[in-house]
Amino acid sequence: MAPRIAVVPAPHGPGGRLQPLGEDGVPLGPPEQVADLAAAMAQREAAGRPRWVWAAADSAYAPLLPLRVARCHDLRLVEALLLGHEGAWGEPRSLGAAWARLRGLPVPADLPETGGAGGEEQDSLFAPDRLQLPPGTDQLTAVVAVHAEQLRRIALVEQPGLFRLLVAAESAGALLATEITYDGLPWRTDRHDRLLTDLLGPRPHIPGTQPKLLAELSVELQQALGSRPFNPDSHAQVLKAFADQGIRLSSTRVWELREIDHPAARLMIRYKELSRIHAAHGWAWQDAWARGGRFRPEYVVGGVVSGRWASRGGGALQIPRILRGAVVADPGWALVVADAAQLEPRVLAALSGDAGLARSAAEGDLYDALAASAFQGDRDKAKLGLLGAMYGQTSGDIGPLLATLRRKYPTAMGYVEAAARTGEEGGIVRSRLGRTCPPPSADWLDLTEAPETAGEAGGRSARARGRFTRNFVIQASGADWALALLASLRRRLTALSTGPDRPHLVFFQHDEVMVHTPVNLADQVVEAVAEAGEEARRLVFGDTPVRFPLSTAVVDCYADAK
């Protein structure tokens, strides 16, 4: 049984080609043509769980679902990780681009990503020409060659062992993202409707017209300001309407409105809350994204430079709390919702090796422990100070808090400050597993000049880049941990059951996961989550006293999880 198998789907129809590879990427035999690719892969999967090597999950895996495979090597994602590590950020990462670099051919630019709005025109997404291979190039040949080259390059990075883990975890993320979109998040449109109706009034019969309560609020607002009708969605008109009452606003932000003691300010805030729900997650959203009892957004693995996932369409990573009542398990099923408690400060403790901070992160609530040992028990101060340190905050009253942290946790504070300094000086930083931040770009102006001569703008942009690299090491290492958690949890869920009623992940948001599971397996899923968290800690951070506890709830409805 080959440990790795290169796979290329046929451009049309269910067939494809396979070629067995050794651990070094060298072919163990000739290519094989199969008439039913999904069946052939399922058979080999059962025989020994190979690592499938393909150009990209959306072209090679998505069309084969509901097939499930355990492992893959996603050439496009790995190419991006390698290019970043090699200082070639922004170079095209398609199979065709990697092939062209390998062969000294002109490198094709990456095609713009196209959103999968609702699912039409998906065929063009899977077409081989999206891989950007030169005409006449054999795709399997390119897959095999680019893979072997990637294995060679991986061996050359600073810490190949950790980077291999990153490669495996990122690739597992690609499997999972494809599967989550396929399975969908359970979404009860009847509950969604009720929530909307309670807030906004009944669904308007004519699409595009304002719901009743929103329209009434708009009129009340105009009356409170004694003004002519104006559009509350227009910043300029709102500012003018308030100005006519002698209320000068520099913006229409909620925090600024909150400081105004006037009935119109309260109405304006309420209008903003409701109109946002209507615009972002109202009936139009439901029609586009949550049909058939499932919400199926498209996730973009590695879509954030820090390694966090991004999403395309439907605002998958911004489901407002108020709508979580619409996420309900199917009858006989449950939702297991788990989120990592205080992930980023724990990451800082583990990364920096600060003994004092690690003690606070060894068990229980990190901020409580921090408060007890450095802030006279004031948890708010402890939290504010530590978050400020990780984000590079300088404003407000947190100066004294930072000073306290610097005194009590010099190693941890030194770690983030060194990362900030590196960024300010134009350098690059990496996550624990080796994900690399982008180099300074035009966004940060010219950082090659000495700070004294770069002028005010140069100094400001250098500090902005410092805040970015300061936060990058933590956010990206947190993403490392979360990806390892996902990969481990996915494997453990597969071990619980592979039948049609298997537990499956339905949501992932930075430090939170949700599993939809038959009720009778819920306890085992809870256990699997805890084990996955511990495995991720061990793999990513090794020997550290820091713990990464997950708070887990078994619920019928997402709204009941916290």
Added chain:
DNA sequence: CGGGTTCGCGCC
């Protein structure tokens, strides 16, 4: 008219 930008909010 379509495309790009700004604002301001949702999530972590």
Added chain:
DNA sequence: AAAGGGCGCGAACCCG
């Protein structure tokens, strides 16, 4: 001086 990092998205607005 309401100068903390990362995102996606919709409406208004601006421009050609």
